[in-house]
Amino acid sequence: MPLELVLQYFLSGLIYGCIYAAVAIGFNIIYNATAIINFAQGEFAMLGGMIASTLAGILPLWLAVAAAVALTSISGVAVERVFLRRVARSGVLNTIVATIGLSMLIREAALLAWGESVRTLPFFSGTEVSSVYFLGAHFSPQVYWVAGATALIMAGLTAFFKFTLMGKAMRGCSANRDGASLCGIDPDRMVTIAFGISAGIGALAGCVVAPLTQTHYAIGAELAIKGFTVAAFGGLGNSFAAVLAGLALGMLESFSTVVVPEAYKDVVTLCVLLALLFAKPTGLLGSRAAATLKEY
C-alpha cells in the first residue's frame, strides 16, 4: 500500500477515533456518577452538530459552537432531571429501556426540527483547498481542531476531577455514594452535573467533526454503539483508556476497508465488540472492580 494511502486511512481513523472517544468519555462520566449506561449519548453529539449548523447561519462560528454546546448541556440536564431521575432506581433493565426510549424521542424531535437533510459546518479555520500536503496525503486543517478538541476535553476533565472541589466531590460520589452524602455532597446534584458535562462533551465532539463527517438526525444510534464499544474496550469508567481505545477502533475501522467491502465496515467493528465482550467483559485495560455493575 502506498504511503500516502496509509496516511489517508490513518487520518480518517484519527477523526472517527476522536469522536468515538468523546462519546465514550460521555458514557464514562455518566456511568461513574450513576451506573447508568445512557443509550441516548450519541444523540448529544447529533444535537451539537445540528444546533451549531443552524446557528452558524446567524452567529459567528465560534459563538454558534459555544451556544450549541451550552444548549445541548442544558438538554442533558433536562433529560436527567425530568426523566432519568425517576427511572434510575427501578433497576438496570428499566433504565436501559428508558434511555433507549429517550434517544428515540430526541432523534424524532430532531427529524421534525431539521428534516432528513444532511447538514454540515464550515471549516473552523481555512478551507478544503488549504489542505496541508504531507508525504502526498492531504490533511484538512479541521483535523487539528478534532485532535485539539479531544486533547482539550481530556486535559479539561483531568483538571476538573483532580483540582476542583466539584470534581473531587463527583469522584467521591462515584466511589461511595452514601459516604459522599455523609460528607455533605448532594449526590443527585452531582448526577445532574455529570449529565450536563457529558452532553456538552458530546456536543463539542459533534461540532468539531461536523465539517468533515457531516451530520444528520439519525447518526446518534451508531455513535452510541461505537462509543459504548470504545468505553467497554477501555474498561467502563476509565476515560484515558477510552481515548486509546477510541483511536484503536477508529484505525481498525478505517484500515478494515482495505480488506473488507466498505458496506461491512461496521460488521467488523461490532464483531470486535462481541468478541471482546465474550472474552474479557472487563475491558482490555479495565480492572475487574471498575467494571462490576454498580448498584444504587
Place this chain on the structure above:
Amino acid sequence: MSGPNRYLPVLACALCAFLLPALLAATKTAYLLTQLTMSAYYVLASLGLCLLMGYAGQISLGQAGFFAIGGYASAFLSKANLSAFASGRIAGLLEHVGLLVRGADAYGNAILSISPWIAFICAVLLAAGIAALIGTPVLRLKGHYLAMATLGFGIIVERIVRGTKDLGSADGLSGVPSFPILPGLAVAGGKALRASNFTIAWLVLALGLLALVNLIGSRAGRALRALHDGEEAAGAMGVDTSRYKLNAFVIGAVYAAIAGALLTHYNGSIGPGEASFMKSVRYVAIVAVGGMANLSGTLVAGLFLNFLSLRGVFGRFDDAVFGTILVLVMLLAPSGKARGRAGSRPGLPVFRRRGDPGG
C-alpha cells in the same frame, strides 16, 4: 393467571381466527384483515421476546435480527434457481419426493426451486442454530453488556443483509413465492387469500401462545421465573441457570424466525428495515407495555400497537410513539430499591397482575 383461565387468550385467538373474517366481511371492513394478519406475525415475534425478557429477565435488543434471519433465509432459499443442476440425478430424486418444485418466472423461463417447506424449516433451524451458537457467550453477560451485545448482533445482521448483493442490498428480496401449507391453503398475499391467510396467521399465533402458556406453567416456567428474581438464588436451588437462559433465548429466536419467514411469504418481500434497531426496540416496547412477564398483555398490546402502526395512524410520529411509550412505561413503573436487582415490573396498570410486587 392460573388454572384453566390461562388458556383464555389462546382460545380467544383461535376463535378470532375463524370469527373475525366473517364479522369484518359482514361490516364491509374486510380490508383490515391484511394489517391484522401482519400484526399477528409481529406479535408472534414479541411473544418470543416476552419469554426471554419478561420471564427469564434477559434483555434482547436483537430480536429483529432473528426475525430478519428467518425471513431472508426463507426468501433466499425458496427463490434460489437450481435449474443448472436440474439434469442431475440428485435433483431428479429430490424433485420426485417434492423437495424441489418446478415453476416459471415472469418471463416464462423454467425454474427449479427449493420447496418453501424446506426453505421455511431451514430458515428456522438457521435462526435456532445461530441463537444457540451466540447464546452461550452472550447470556453470560448481564445488564448493559447484555443489552449492547444483543444490540450489536442485531446491527450486524442488518448491515450484512443491507450490504450483500445476493440479498438485494437496500431493496431487499421481492417476488418471494407463496408457501403452500395444504392443498388450496397457502401463505401468500392477494385479495382472494386474505381471509384464509388471516385464519392461518391467527391460528399460528394461538399455537405459539399455547406452547408458551404451557411452558410457563411447567417446571421450566417456574425455573425461569426463579432465574428472573435472582440468578444466584435460582442456581443455589438447583436450577441450571445457563441452560434455561439459553433455551429461552433459542425459543425466542425460533418464534421470531417463524414470524419473519411467514410474514415474508405473506408479503412476498422483505427488506433490511425488518432487521433495524428500531424494529428490535418495538418488540421491546410491546413487551414492556404488556407488563413484561405477561403473555396476554404482550398479545393485546402487540396486536393493538402493530395494527395502529400498520394502518398508518401514527403517521410520521410512528417511531416517536414507540419512544414515548418506552419512556412513559418506565416513568410510571413503580420504583424502589426494595424490589431487588431485577427491578419492578413495568407496564400499563391493567397488565400488572395482582400479587405482583409492583401491582
